[in-house]
Amino acid sequence: MSTAHLPRTEAEQLSGNPAQRVEARHQQGAEDASREVLQLLAPDGGRRQNSTFSPFAEALSSAQLRQFYRDMALARRFDQEATALQRQGELAMWVPMVGQEAAQVGSGRASRPEDYLFPTYREHAVAMTRGVNPSQLLGLFRGVSHGGWDPRQNNFHLYTLVLAAQTLHAVGYAMGVQRDRAAGLTESPAVLAYFGDGSSSEGDVHESMVFAASFQAPVVFFCQNNRWAISVPFSVQSRVPLAQRAAGYGFPGLRVDGNDVLAVYAASQWALEHARSGAGPVLIEAETYRLGAHTTADDPSKYRGSDEEEQWRLRDPLLRLETLLRAEGHADDAFFDDLGQEGDQLASDVRREVLAMVNPDLRASFANVYAQQHPLIAEELAWLEEYEAGFVTEGE
Amino acid sequence: MTTMTIAKAINAGLHRTLSEDPKTLLMGEDIGSLGGVYRVTEGLKAEFGADRVVDTPLAESGIIGTAIGLALRGYRPICEIQFDGFVFPGFNQITTQLAKIHARAAGQLTTGVVIRIPYGGGIGSIEHHSESPEALFAHTAGLRIITPSNPHDAYWMTQQAVQCPDPVIIFEPKKRYWLKGEVDTEQPAADPFTAQVLREGQDATLLAYGPLLPVALAAANAAEQDGRSVEVIDLRSLSPIDFDTITESVRKTGRLLIAHEAPTFGGLGGEIAARISERAFYSLHSPVIRIGGFHMPYPVAKVEEQYLPDIDRILEALDRALAY
Ligand SMILES: Cc1ncc(C[n+]2csc(CCOP(=O)(O)OP(=O)(O)O)c2C)c(N)n1
Numbered sequence: 053m054s055t056a057h058l059p060r061t062e063a064e065q066l067s068g069n070p071a072q073r074v075e076a077r078h079q080q081g082a083e084d085a086s087r088e089v090l091q092l093l094a095p096d097g098g099r100r101q102n103s104t105f106s107p108f109a110e111a112l113s114s115a116q117l118r119q120f121y122r123d124m125a126l127a128r129r130f131d132q133e134a135t136a137l138q139r140q141g142e143l144a145m146w147v148p149m150v151g152q153e154a155a156q157v158g159s160g161r162a163s164r165p166e167d168y169l170f171p172t173y174r175e176h177a178v179a180m181t182r183g184v185n186p187s188q189l190l191g192l193f194r195g196v197s198h199g200g201w202d203p204r205q206n207n208f209h210l211y212t213l214v215l216a217a218q219t220l221h222a223v224g225y226a227m228g229v230q231r232d233r234a235a236g237l238t239e240s241p242a243v244l245a246y247f248g249d250g251s252s253s254e255g256d257v258h259e260s261m262v263f264a265a266s267f268q269a270p271v272v273f274f275c276q277n278n279r280w281a282i283s284v285p286f287s288v289q290s291r292v293p294l295a296q297r298a299a300g301y302g303f304p305g306l307r308v309d310g311n312d313v314l315a316v317y318a319a320s321q322w323a324l325e326h327a328r329s330g331a332g333p334v335l336i337e338a339e340t341y342r343l344g345a346h347t348t349a350d351d352p353s354k355y356r357g358s359d360e361e362e363q364w365r366l367r368d369p370l371l372r373l374e375t376l377l378r379a380e381g382h383a384d385d386a387f388f389d390d391l392g393q394e395g396d397q398l399a400s401d402v403r404r405e406v407l408a409m410v411n412p413d414l415r416a417s418f419a420n421v422y423a424q425q426h427p428l429i430a431e432e433l434a435w436l437e438e439y440e441a442g443f444v445t446e447g448e
Numbered sequence: 449m450t451t452m453t454i455a456k457a458i459n460a461g462l463h464r465t466l467s468e469d470p471k472t473l474l475m476g477e478d479i480g481s482l483g484g485v486y487r488v489t490e491g492l493k494a495e496f497g498a499d500r501v502v503d504t505p506l507a508e509s510g511i512i513g514t515a516i517g518l519a520l521r522g523y524r525p526i527c528e529i530q531f532d533g534f535v536f537p538g539f540n541q542i543t544t545q546l547a548k549i550h551a552r553a554a555g556q557l558t559t560g561v562v563i564r565i566p567y568g569g570g571i572g573s574i575e576h577h578s579e580s581p582e583a584l585f586a587h588t589a590g591l592r593i594i595t596p597s598n599p600h601d602a603y604w605m606t607q608q609a610v611q612c613p614d615p616v617i618i619f620e621p622k623k624r625y626w627l628k629g630e631v632d633t634e635q636p637a638a639d640p641f642t643a644q645v646l647r648e649g650q651d652a653t654l655l656a657y658g659p660l661l662p663v664a665l666a667a668a669n670a671a672e673q674d675g676r677s678v679e680v681i682d683l684r685s686l687s688p689i690d691f692d693t694i695t696e697s698v699r700k701t702g703r704l705l706i707a708h709e710a711p712t713f714g715g716l717g718g719e720i721a722a723r724i725s726e727r728a729f730y731s732l733h734s735p736v737i738r739i740g741g742f743h744m745p746y747p748v749a750k751v752e753e754q755y756l757p758d759i760d761r762i763l764e765a766l767d768r769a770l771a772y
Contacts, residue, residue: 427641
């Protein structure tokens, strides 16, 4: 299950000069890991077996499997609507996640309500599985809010735009959970920290893993390796699969097919359970692909070939699950037709809610700079009030 | 009333905080068994255990970032950064995260993290151990910054910082860690976000904070020998700044001198000068004069005495102010 350990005996058997030995070990490690990408639902829609993880997938009812598909389909429809809203000038920017639905829904659905999740800025499908109203995700991008939802309501933290910063918050939060447990104040929640392959190069990810391992914090690091950090390919971030890094910190690393919702769900359940049980952190690397642009501001054709995109389209997470649902008789045409209508309804609701968003008054921005009264804030707000009042009088 | 050093007063303040509030914990490098490189946390691990006095991995961003997470879970982390010049790996977490979470969450979240940073020069140390980076933090909305100059304030301001729902950075004047003074453990110090007039005067106001207070008081005494009456204000809070107390004093004296160790350019002295010239322009008999560090990396120890504002530089500034 841990893909990251190079068997000692093999390493010891390697001979030759040290540089060669390192290189050989490097490749051997990468090969080991690449052989072990966990997959439970193949691109052709057929199930695959894994003694550790299949039981998690086999325990899923028809209703749950349909729920996964519904989550993915609605998230995709929402994402498309948000992209359209951006193109029509209603959002300053949008960060699409089409292609990554399985990684997000599988991990989101594996979490429990009492778990706390720290997203990046692309976890729209995760947010939806947590019960966040999708329109609320758009306030940030429309420029009416820096957040948009109460993080405590669904235990889903605000989006963070400074890459990797949230991984440390997640570990600290998990250290708090650990203390609460020791004091008998809480059950056993776990914490889920999302980040991308590019972000894995940021120092904060390293520091968060060091802290998590040192204190055995109940945190699961969930990396969506979507192959690209804006225009920079994964090969610039790492020579080895990221899951291998976990071994260096001393905790398990799992490499899963991120377009396989069953594998992601199983791995996430296993990892969250591991963390909840007090056994410490886990790193999951979900291999997936961002089918669209990084944001609506960039043009992927400048940095990658359409053939690559086509290859990944063949591994579409929705098609794969649809095949399974139909083949095993969990869903029929009526289900998919109804879902299409539900998606259109969701999209039109989102559109209506976004267009109805009221621009805040700048005065409101003074309100929460500090929790406690602050004289400079009061002074500057008073100045603004007076300044604006001057215009009103002049106009009259 | 008991007499103690600033270091001991902070230690006692932390001790009281840890005893009274089980949600508080200390985090930092070498703060446990060693008691911190300045021994400010000495004995606390032995008494409260390794879970309350946490020797963290050597990672400043990690310290601040995990403290933020702990605060989100309802804890009150009090972080120690070992030296002023080593706060920068944690700068990102402090300025982009800690300072902003309350605003970004529209008030739904607070992160009452306290960060203690020994700062300032005059201890003959090597590079990155003598800096005064307070202006870099004061510029960021969402942070509060205080700096005690005496043991009584050190004892109380440490505890008051923990009570504050906002993030608070305490810049501790490391050169003064061994300065002794009386601490009244019954009578709390004034609101930590206010300035205090330490010495009354008529001819000029001399504003200083942290390590320069003894220098400012000595300069005022020396000026008195020359028949000049200097009012000395201990700023105490660098964000917010108590402009009311400064303005009132300047209305009385008509002159303002501001001394800090940090480089003059872009420092807090400039901010104070600008605000006071707006608030008390007609009371000013001379321009506001700043006495601070030069625009250079903090110099090597053998010449730092020339770099640091001292009595003579303050008196020279006073002469200039009085010459208008
Ligand atoms: C500290 C920081 N540096 C740079 C950026 C600008 N930026 C935003 S997203 C991005 C790429 C991130 O790639 P990755 O972590 O793989 O996540 P993805 O966007 O692919 O989901 C960059 C460079 C940023 N937001 N924060």
